[in-house]
Amino acid sequence: MQDEPGRMYEPRQDATSPILFMAREPECLLIGGYWPELMLTVLDFLNRAGFIVDVLSIHAGFKKHRLVRQHVLARDDASFLAAATDMIRHPYALVVPCDDPTLGRIMRSGLTDAQKSVLLPVMSSDDFIHIYSKIGLSQILRKHGIPTPDFRAARDRHELEAAIRELGYPVFVKIDASSGGLGIFEATHDAEARALAGGIAPYPVLVQKRVPGVTVSMEAFYRQGRLVHFAYSMQQGRTSEFGPTSIRRYVPRAGLEQGVFEQLDALGGALGADGFVNIGSIRSDIDGDLYFFEADMRPNLWINHPRHFGDDPAGAIRQCFSTGTHFDPPCPPVSGDTLLPHALRLGATDLMLNRHQVWRYLPSDFVYITLRYRIGAGVVAAMAKLYKRLLPRPYRKAVKRCLASLGFNR
Ligand SMILES: Nc1ncnc2c1ncn2[C@@H]1O[C@H](COP(=O)(O)OP(=O)(O)O)[C@@H](O)[C@H]1O
Ligand SMILES: [Mg+2]
Known part of the structure; x- marks a missing residue:
């Protein structure tokens, strides 16, 4: 694959004709490009899930990719949104926004609610509130009775200090639209809280009670609010204190209690989810329950990993789209947990020394x-x-x- 400029977006002369392709396989539109490593990972995944993939990207590196049918390059906001509007006149079976900045760009745009609903992985405009918003997500979870750490929204430093007093230490203060752990700050005493209140921006921020326990991640796929597949893993290593995970311990779904399935079903309905969801939760040391604090409406870098223990989500998604029915995911016949590292999240020394047997799990475009x-x-x-x-x-x-x-x- 070469990194040369792709076709720049130019409006078609015949503004009513959709893209002229007829295919038997389901077609997918992948949009984004802010996080090219993730986009390459997702491209590989979608191909295994049986999709023909068109790409709308701000990144030129996908034009000649062997798995891309049509690539449209958009350099700025206006051409990105115009191209997106144009492309979704084609009846794609699935549209996948691939990164948080793209979700934010669509949410902030002047597109109609109907256009946004096609581009975003939710069922209707009623489900926009939680997209790329930690405050919106906390409110939705509370509204639907899904366990989430106690929280307040704060519009300025006074509200922030008041919220911390109400919740008590330790708390997290989170920038509403942030990712990768970059907008997450912990306050454990008054001096820290004062410094945060004066320095954090932009407001409003989410103030959230810290739940002691183990971070549990779940990469899920929903269709029309119903669960198609999920993988369940516990964090074993990460790139920085609150940053993305680098090593995970996967637990086969057969080993999970029924409550997890029920909570994920409820979560899909609450979010109005229709696509990939990157779910974060804490298994509390106090009561043993799961508290959900994250549901990014996009895939993440771990989506291909479950295939290493015989539970490929691509297979479940392929079946869901080919039979037209919601798929009742079987539990993989595996006993015991599986420790998996992510090659793109480990340091050079770990990679060279093959720590955690990382060479066995290299991504396809590594x-x-x-x-x-x-x-x-x-x-x-x-x-x-x-x-x-x-x-x-x-x-x-x-x-x-x-x-x-x-x-x-x-
Ligand atoms: N309420 C909480 N209680 C305990 N740990 C938390 C809580 N919120 C976040 N964390 C920890 O901080 C990490 C980053 O928080 P998160 O909200 O996922 O931020 P980001 O969206 O930037 O990834 C999580 O993976 C988790 O380990
Ligand atoms: Mg996170």
């Missing part, structure tokens, strides 16, 4: 991703630093102008 996004990005960043050091600002402008006149400005 070499490309490593060269293009790890080593390649590192080299580009180092060159940019050197360039800035060697060339003072006024000269940089002149070089930019010169490159632009030669046609290198895209």
Whole structure:
């Protein structure tokens, strides 16, 4: 796969004709590109699930991908939304927004509710409130009686301090639309709370009681609010204190209590989920119950991992779309837990030393991703630093102008 510019979005002359493809396999529109590593992972997954995939992306790197039927490149907000509106006139069986910035972009856009409903993995515009919003999610969970840590929404520093007083320490203060642990702060005493109240932005923020326990992740897929598949794992290692998980212990669904299935069914209904959901919860040390605090309406980097213990979600999703019925997921015939590392989340030393047997679980595009996004990005960043050091600002402008006149400005 090469990283060359894809077809830039241009409105079609015949604005009423949908994309002219007839296919027997279900067709999927994958949109995003802010997180290319995830997009490549999802592309591989969707292919195994039997979909023909078109891509609308802000990233040029997908144009020549062997699994992409049609690629549309959109460089800015306006062309992205225009292309999305245009493409969804084709009756895709599934539309997958692949990252949080894309969910946010669609939510903030001036598209109609009907257009947003097609682009977002929910059943109707009544289900928008929780999309890329931690406050909205907490409110929905509470409204539907799904256990979630006690919380308050705070619009300014006074409300934040009052909320912390009500909830008591320890609490998490979370930026409403944030991901990767980057907008999560813990307060354990007054000085920390005061510093947070003065420094955190933007408001409103979610103030949430910390639940002591083990973080449990569930990658689920719903169709029309009904559960199709899920994988259940406990966090064993992560990239930073509140960052994404790097090692997980998967528990086969046969080993789970019935309550988990019931809660996930209820969650799908509460969210109006119609697609991938990345669910986060805590198994409380106090009462042993699950408390849900996260439901990102997108896939994550772990979606391919359950196939390593014989429970490939792609198979369940393929069956769901081919038979047209909701699929009652069988429990994989595995006994015992499975410890799985994620190669894209481990450090270079762990990778080289094959810690946790990571070589057995490399993602399919691992070499490309490593060269293009790890080593390649590192080299580009180092060159940019050197360039800035060697060339003072006024000269940089002149070089930019010169490159632009030669046609290198895209
Ligand atoms: N209420 C909570 N109680 C205990 N731990 C929590 C709570 N909220 C978040 N965490 C921990 O912090 C991590 C990051 O929080 P999360 O809300 O998932 O942020 P992000 O959306 O940035 O991933 C979680 O994976 C979990 O381990
Ligand atoms: Mg999280």
